Amino acid sequence: MRIAHVITRMIVGGAQENTLLCCRELIEQYRDDVLLITGPALGPEGDLLQQSRAEVPVQTIPSLRRSIHPWRDFTSYLAIKRALRKFNPDIVHTHSAKGGILGRRAAHAIGVPAIVHTVHGAPFHPYQSKLARMFFRWCERRAAGQCQRLVSVADAMTELMVAGNVAESAKFVTIYSGMEVEPFLAADESRSENRKRFGFAEEHVVIGKIARLFHLKGHEYVVDAMTSVVKQNPQVRVLFVGDGILTKSIQATIRERGLSDYFHFTGLVPPAEIPGLIGAMDVLVHTSLREGLARALPQALIAGKPVISFDVDGAREVVKNDETGFLIRPKDTAALASAIEQLAADAELRKRLGERGRAENTQRFRHEEMTRQLRELYQELLDESGRT
Numbered sequence: 271m272r273i274a275h276v277i278t279r280m281i282v283g284g285a286q287e288n289t290l291l292c293c294r295e296l297i298e299q300y301r302d303d304v305l306l307i308t309g310p311a312l313g314p315e316g317d318l319l320q321q322s323r324a325e326v327p328v329q330t331i332p333s334l335r336r337s338i339h340p341w342r343d344f345t346s347y348l349a350i351k352r353a354l355r356k357f358n359p360d361i362v363h364t365h366s367a368k369g370g371i372l373g374r375r376a377a378h379a380i381g382v383p384a385i386v387h388t389v390h391g392a393p394f395h396p397y398q399s400k401l402a403r404m405f406f407r408w409c410e411r412r413a414a415g416q417c418q419r420l421v422s423v424a425d426a427m428t429e430l431m432v433a434g435n436v437a438e439s440a441k442f443v444t445i446y447s448g449m450e451v452e453p454f455l456a457a458d459e460s461r462s463e464n465r466k467r468f469g470f471a472e473e474h475v476v477i478g479k480i481a482r483l484f485h486l487k488g489h490e491y492v493v494d495a496m497t498s499v500v501k502q503n504p505q506v507r508v509l510f511v512g513d514g515i516l517t518k519s520i521q522a523t524i525r526e527r528g529l530s531d532y533f534h535f536t537g538l539v540p541p542a543e544i545p546g547l548i549g550a551m552d553v554l555v556h557t558s559l560r561e562g563l564a565r566a567l568p569q570a571l572i573a574g575k576p577v578i579s580f581d582v583d584g585a586r587e588v589v590k591n592d593e594t595g596f597l598i599r600p601k602d603t604a605a606l607a608s609a610i611e612q613l614a615a616d617a618e619l620r621k622r623l624g625e626r627g628r629a630e631n632t633q634r635f636r637h638e639e640m641t642r643q644l645r646e647l648y649q650e651l652l653d654e655s656g657r658t
Contacts, residue, residue, distance in 0.1 A: 271296075271648060272303045274357055276350060276373030277365040278336050280308045280328075281315040282541060284565040285390040288423075288447040288640070289365050290318060293326045295641040305357045307350060307373070309334025314513055314538065315482060321540045329353050336368055343372065351376035360384065360657065361648045364417075367393040367406070371413045378416035384651035385417035386644075389427045390447070391562035391583070394434060397486060410436045418651050421644070423447045424563035424584025443647065447565060448640025451632055453542075457549035457573035464550035468534045474507045475614040478551035478575075480544065480566040481558060483514035488557030488580065493523055493533075495607035500532055503614045511547050513538040548573045552620055553613050556585065559600055563587065568635045571595075571627030576620050578609045594627035 275293055280286045289306070296302040306328045311317035312335065319328060331353070334346040350372055354362060363386045364373035370387045377385045394406040414420060414437040421443055422428040428442040470476055481487040492508060499506050510520075510533065517535065524533050536547065548554065554570035556579040563584030570577050571588060577595035579585040589595045596613075598605040613620055633639065 271300075271361055271645075271652070272357065272359045273361045273363065273648065274305045274307060274354055274359040274377075275363050275365065276307045276369045276377075278309055278334060278367070278369040279313070280306075280311050280318045281313050282318045282321065282538075283315060284447060285365055285388075286318045287449065287541060287565070288388075288390070288637075290322060290324055290326065291448055291450070291637040292363075292641050292644060294324050295637060296645065297326065299638075299641070300645060305329060305353070305359070307331060307353050308369070309336075309346070312336075314515070316538055316540070318541070321542075334368070334372070336366075343368070347372045347376055351379060354382065355380050360652060361386065363388070363644075363648075365390060367409075371409055374413045374416040383655040383657045384648060386419050386421060386647065386651070387413070387417050388421040388423065388445075389431060389562065390423055391560065392427060392430050392434070395560045397559065407434050407436065410434070414441065418654070419443060419647060421445050421647070422562075424587050426584040426587065427562050430583070445640055445643045445647070446568075446634055447563065448637030449565060449569065449635055451572050451636050453545035454548065454569050454572040455628075455632065457545045459549070460546040461549045464546050468509060468536075468550070470507055470550065473505050475503070475505055475553070476507050476509055476551045477553050477555055477610055477614075478509045478511060478548065478570075479555050479557065480511040480547075480569075481556075481564070482512050483510065483516040483520055485516070486559045487514075487516075488559055489516065489520050490523070491557045491580075491601060491603050491606060492555055493520065493527065493529065494603040495610060496529055496532060497527055498604075498607045499610050499614070500529065502611050506532065506610065506614050508533045509536065509547070509551060510534070511536045511539060511544070544569065545573065548575060551575055553578060553610070555606070555610070556580065556589075557606065558582065561585075568631045571624070571631045572635065574621075574624035574628045576613060576623035576627065578606065578613070588627070588631055592623075594623055594630065
């Protein structure tokens, strides 16, 4: 097949890693012709293509950016359309809000036989203004009419999009976001080395969070919870993995609370370091207020670490109360503190939940399984179109 993937930017992030793995697998295992169309990797997260050095054909559209800019967006649309016309794909698979809207419109305009869009996370949410939510719903509804299938990374994304009247449920299929699972299965091999790197002693129980330090990611709730946790268990430590525009303000809050000795920041790290950092943890917390299905959740579970998560979007599809971790109401810092204290005090409980999480999620999140399902979907759509 000739397959073009379109995504707004290839920063270090879950949707981007998912897309790159799929492109690479299609080339290496299925011998497909693949083109990845993307904008520049702007932002503090880092350039995934530069870090991964994956051998995937890439065409960069300089004007393709995340923020709304009518002239730049129109220029990007024309450039994507030119790139697609030249490549002449059988399939166009789009990702992210901007890439999804412009890519689907361009592919539809030139008559691409099969068009697919992955919903990594809905672009409309309760934390926007009512006008913004209405606008993004309208954009997604219009774009949904320009593709044959919508792929959700979690059932929760389908429910959210259907509730938003984007499309009927029959148009959706859930395919979990794949990853390289072997490094996470071996995460504990470098445990001692990585714990020493941050000054963690053997008796410390390390609570980790992997996310950009950005709005709606919820680092502040961890800080609030730790104010009471350290009174019950002073051996608890927190490791924040990532960087972002809120780093300095969060660090200032931590200093004001007298908690500096309990928090450690890694700063921006390449994806290859994530398994080792999870290995240094004992528990992972996920306190984002919106996220399709955060990759950190299955990554931690595959590594054998229990998870405490706010009950948002797709979290409940991998985090099960008293089976693989604990789900708590968003923003409930008292419940968050209680869950941390319970796991920090019980090593056997951590082990039981982690082992169950590993058993349930390892195969489900293998990138080979994701790509297999996606390629079967591509073939199904081509068969329906009469082009095989």
